[in-house]
Structure formats: structure tokens, C-alpha cells
Amino acid sequence: MERMESMEPISTYYKTDYPEIHPESGSRETTESQAKTPPAPTYDEELVHKTILVGDSGVGKTSLLVQFDQGKFIPGSFSATVGIGFTNKVIAVDNVNIKLQIWDTAGQERFRSVTHAYYRDAHALLLLYDITSKSSFDNIRAWLTEIHEYAESDVVIMLLGNKADMSSDRAIRRDEGERLAREYSVPFMETSAKTGVNVDLAFTAVAKELKHRAVQHPNQPKFQIHDYIEAQREKSGCCSYF
């Protein structure tokens, strides 16, 4: 299995801007409720949302992307990522197709200046640590500092504690991850690129948040990503062994 080492250019259909929202022209005889509530803006399915995986080397960024993209885990198959490469994925959310362009970055320090350059036009960042590695968890604060320095202030950030299947080697309790996420007001979940636990949920939650932001209607309640994640977790009962 080849690992993703590609240095492909950003795809030609990549757009950094959200669509312009044009209120649909309504009939002349506008009812009172229509007058009060402008029609909900539609989502532009041509939008491509740049989503970047970041975190220390070895936390499982490539494995997480391969699990999400191909639904499989190939143990120990990936040598450290060199540079940066992307995979395009389409996720169906609420009957619309959300295009994610997911970038897998190299966690090694020597590639840091390369990856910083990609933060600026990122719409979402998935920040990973390894639940069996205290240093990868301790470095999350430094990663968040870098993100705040180089990324746009409204970038969607999600913290993921990966390798949740390795509970016997756990170095970071789940509540420690939750506490850190609360401190930075970012959503959090534990994932396993090996078993696939929460992998789809992590990307779907990000896609939902991006969609809602793109069509945010002033009169509609804001999408609550935390509540969505909690509800999905309860529904699946996936995480009782954490």
C-alpha cells in the first residue's frame, strides 16, 4: 500500500470564499410571515472546504484519513508523511453534498514551516493526539498556539484523541481530553483509526458545521456541534469502553 506522499497542487476547483447569498425573488404578494422571514439560503455544492489534519508525528493522521476514505486500517504500513498531500471526499449531510478536501500533513518538526503555509485558507482543522502518548497530548497547546497564529480566526477546530482502541496503554484519560477541549472551546472526541470508532462522526460533524456556517441564516438557531456529537455518541453507544 502506497502512503500518501503526494505534493499535488491545490485542486483547480478549490475556492476559499463562501458563496454569495442572494435572497430568492419571491412573489409580489408576500405574506406577512414571508416578509418577516427571508427564504433560507441554499448551500452551494460546488464549494470545497479545505480541512487539514495536524498533530505530532505518529498520532495517526494518515491512518485516520485512510480509515475515513477507504474504511480500512493497515497496521504499521505508513512511514512518516513527507510534506503534505490531499484526498477529496464528498459527505452527504442533510440531503446536500459537502466537498471536503482533506490535507494530511507531516507531524515532524522539520516540515512545520511547510504546513503553516496551508493553515491560512483552511476552513477546518482536525487536531490529533495519541491517547497512549503524553507528549503528543502536552503538545496540543503548542499546536493550538500555532493554529491561532497562522489560521483564520473562524476556522473550525476539532480535537481528537486517537488510538482509543489501545486502552491498556492509555496515558491520557478521556476527561483530560475533554477538559482541554473545554478550555479552548473546541469540540472533542476519541477516535480509533484502527477500529473506525468515531472516524466518520468526526468528519461528518465538521462537514455539518461548515455547511451551517456557509448558509447561516440570521433567524435560524446556530448549529451546535457539541450537542450533535453528544447526541450521535449516545445513539451509537459506541464509546462505552473508553
Ligand SMILES: Nc1nc2c(ncn2[C@@H]2O[C@H](COP(=O)(O)OP(=O)(O)OP(=O)(O)O)[C@@H](O)[C@H]2O)c(=O)[nH]1
Ligand atoms: N492501535 C492503533 N494504532 C494506530 C492508530 N492510528 C494509527 N496507528 C498506528 O500509529 C502509527 C503512526 O500512524 P500514522 O497514521 O502514520 O501517523 P501520522 O500522524 O500520520 O504520522 P506522521 O506522518 O509522521 O505525521 C502507525 O504504526 C499506525 O498503524 C489507531 O487508531 N490505533
